[in-house]
Amino acid sequence: MAMASLSKGDWATAALAAIADRGLAGVAVEPLARKLSATKGSFYWHFPNREALIQAALELWEQEHTESVIVRVGAEPDPLQRLRLLLTTAILLAQEDVIDAAVLASATHPLVAPVLERVTDRRVGYLADLFKDMGFPPAQARDRGLLAYTAYLGQAQLVQAGMSAAPHSGAALRRYVDRILGILTAPA
Amino acid sequence: MAMASLSKGDWATAALAAIADRGLAGVAVEPLARKLSATKGSFYWHFPNREALIQAALELWEQEHTESVIVRVGAEPDPLQRLRLLLTTAILLAQEDVIDAAVLASATHPLVAPVLERVTDRRVGYLADLFKDMGFPPAQARDRGLLAYTAYLGQAQLVQAGMSAAPHSGAALRRYVDRILGILTAPA
DNA sequence: CCGCCTCCGTACGCCTCCGTATGGTCCGAG
DNA sequence: CTCGGACCATACGGAGGCGTACGGAGGCGG
Structure with missing residues (x-):
C-alpha cells in the first residue's frame, strides 16, 4: 500500500514530524529516508539539499x-x-x-x-x-x-x-x- | 598568560558558554578544544566522555x-x-x-x-x-x-x-x- | 520498438565528530 | 638524578551524515 511515488509534501510532513520529536537536528536525510522506506536518491531528486527540506517543513508548520x-x-x-x-x-x-x-x-x-x-x-x-x-x-x-x-x-x-x-x-x-x-x- | 593547566571547571564553563550560543549540540569536544587552545588529550584526561562534560556544565548552570x-x-x-x-x-x-x-x-x-x-x-x-x-x-x-x-x-x-x-x-x-x-x- | 522523461537505488568520497592508544613533557618527592 | 604521577599532544579507527555520479526501471508519446 502507498507504494506510489513519494511527493515533495511527503518528505516535508515527515520532516515536520521529525522536528516534533527529535528537534531540528533530527531532520537528517538518511534516517528520514529509512523511515519512509526510500533512499537518498529519492530525496535529492525532490530537494536540492537538506536546507530546502527544512524550509518546506517550516512553511508547512506556518500554514497549519x-x-x-x-x-x-x-x-x-x-x-x-x-x-x-x-x-x-x-x-x-x-x-x-x-x-x-x-x-x-x-x-x-x-x-x-x-x-x-x-x-x-x-x-x-x-x-x-x-x-x-x-x-x-x-x-x-x-x-x-x-x-x-x-x-x-x-x-x-x-x-x-x-x-x-x-x-x-x-x-x-x-x-x-x-x-x-x-x-x-x-x-x- | 593563563597558560597554566586547564581544570575541569574550565572545560565546564566553556561548555556552558557553548550551550548558550550554539545549543546543546554545540558542546562538541573537538571544537571546544580548539577554542581553548588545547586538544582532546586534555579533555579525555579530565572527563570520561562528552556526557560527563554536559552534566558538569548543567550543574554549573543550576548553581549559578x-x-x-x-x-x-x-x-x-x-x-x-x-x-x-x-x-x-x-x-x-x-x-x-x-x-x-x-x-x-x-x-x-x-x-x-x-x-x-x-x-x-x-x-x-x-x-x-x-x-x-x-x-x-x-x-x-x-x-x-x-x-x-x-x-x-x-x-x-x-x-x-x-x-x-x-x-x-x-x-x-x-x-x-x-x-x-x-x-x-x-x-x- | 525507440527514445525520453520521471523517479529512485547504489555506491562512492568527503567531512566532522567520538573515543582510544600511546608516547612525551614537566615537576616534585625521595 | 631518577622515577612516578599529572597533564597533554598526536595519531588512529570507526560511525554517521551530506552531497554527487550514475545506472536502471517504468510509463508514454511517436
Missing part, C-alpha cells in the same frame, strides 16, 4: 498551526469566550503535539528565525486585537496580548519538558486556564 | 542561575517590591545571557530533564511563596506563580529569538514589567 486555529476559533462572537476557546484549544493542542515548542527550541537557527518572526507577530497581534475587542485601550491590549502569548509559550515548554510543575490532566488544565483568564481579563 | 538571583533579591523586605526586583532582574539578565532559553531548548534531552525539573520547581515554588506573602490564598498564589514563570520563560524565548514583538530597549522593558506586575497582582 496558526491560521487554522484562528479560523476555527473565529466563529465565536463574544471576544472573551473567543479568548477562552483560543487558549484552551492552543494549550490542549500543545499537550499532544509538541511541534510549537520544538520549533521554538531552534529559534536562533537562520532558517527558523524569519518564519518564527512572522508567526509570532501574527499570534501576538491577534491576541492584542482580542483584548481591544474586550474594551481595553490599545497599549493595555498589546501588553495583555504579549503576556498571554508568553504565558502560552512558557506553558508549552513546561509541558513538552514534562515538568511536574505544570498541570497535566485535562481537567486541571481547564481549571488553570479559567483562573489565568480571570487574571488576564481583570480590569486595571 | 537560580539560587544566586534568589539570594540577591532576598534583601528586599516588601514582597511586592521583591517580585518586581526579581522579574526585572531575571528579564534583564535574559536579555544579555540567553543560557536559560538555550537550556530550555533541549528540555527533552535525558541529561537536561532532571536538572530542569529541579530548577523549575525551585523557581515556581519561590514565586508562589512570594504571592502567598502578598496575601493571596495558596491555590491563587500557585496559579499566579506559575503564570509569572511561564510568562518569564516565553519572554526569554522571544528575546533570544530576537522577535520584534518583545520590547528590546531597557526602558520599554521596565515599563512592560511594571504593567505586567499590575496585572499579576491585581486582586481577584
Whole structure:
C-alpha cells in the first residue's frame, strides 16, 4: 500500500514530524529516508539539499498551526469566550503535539528565525486585537496580548519538558486556564 | 598568560558558554578544544566522555542561575517590591545571557530533564511563596506563580529569538514589567 | 520498438565528530 | 638524578551524515 511515488509534501510532513520529536537536528536525510522506506536518491531528486527540506517543513508548520486555529476559533462572537476557546484549544493542542515548542527550541537557527518572526507577530497581534475587542485601550491590549502569548509559550515548554510543575490532566488544565483568564481579563 | 593547566571547571564553563550560543549540540569536544587552545588529550584526561562534560556544565548552570538571583533579591523586605526586583532582574539578565532559553531548548534531552525539573520547581515554588506573602490564598498564589514563570520563560524565548514583538530597549522593558506586575497582582 | 522523461537505488568520497592508544613533557618527592 | 604521577599532544579507527555520479526501471508519446 502507498507504494506510489513519494511527493515533495511527503518528505516535508515527515520532516515536520521529525522536528516534533527529535528537534531540528533530527531532520537528517538518511534516517528520514529509512523511515519512509526510500533512499537518498529519492530525496535529492525532490530537494536540492537538506536546507530546502527544512524550509518546506517550516512553511508547512506556518500554514497549519496558526491560521487554522484562528479560523476555527473565529466563529465565536463574544471576544472573551473567543479568548477562552483560543487558549484552551492552543494549550490542549500543545499537550499532544509538541511541534510549537520544538520549533521554538531552534529559534536562533537562520532558517527558523524569519518564519518564527512572522508567526509570532501574527499570534501576538491577534491576541492584542482580542483584548481591544474586550474594551481595553490599545497599549493595555498589546501588553495583555504579549503576556498571554508568553504565558502560552512558557506553558508549552513546561509541558513538552514534562515538568511536574505544570498541570497535566485535562481537567486541571481547564481549571488553570479559567483562573489565568480571570487574571488576564481583570480590569486595571 | 593563563597558560597554566586547564581544570575541569574550565572545560565546564566553556561548555556552558557553548550551550548558550550554539545549543546543546554545540558542546562538541573537538571544537571546544580548539577554542581553548588545547586538544582532546586534555579533555579525555579530565572527563570520561562528552556526557560527563554536559552534566558538569548543567550543574554549573543550576548553581549559578537560580539560587544566586534568589539570594540577591532576598534583601528586599516588601514582597511586592521583591517580585518586581526579581522579574526585572531575571528579564534583564535574559536579555544579555540567553543560557536559560538555550537550556530550555533541549528540555527533552535525558541529561537536561532532571536538572530542569529541579530548577523549575525551585523557581515556581519561590514565586508562589512570594504571592502567598502578598496575601493571596495558596491555590491563587500557585496559579499566579506559575503564570509569572511561564510568562518569564516565553519572554526569554522571544528575546533570544530576537522577535520584534518583545520590547528590546531597557526602558520599554521596565515599563512592560511594571504593567505586567499590575496585572499579576491585581486582586481577584 | 525507440527514445525520453520521471523517479529512485547504489555506491562512492568527503567531512566532522567520538573515543582510544600511546608516547612525551614537566615537576616534585625521595 | 631518577622515577612516578599529572597533564597533554598526536595519531588512529570507526560511525554517521551530506552531497554527487550514475545506472536502471517504468510509463508514454511517436
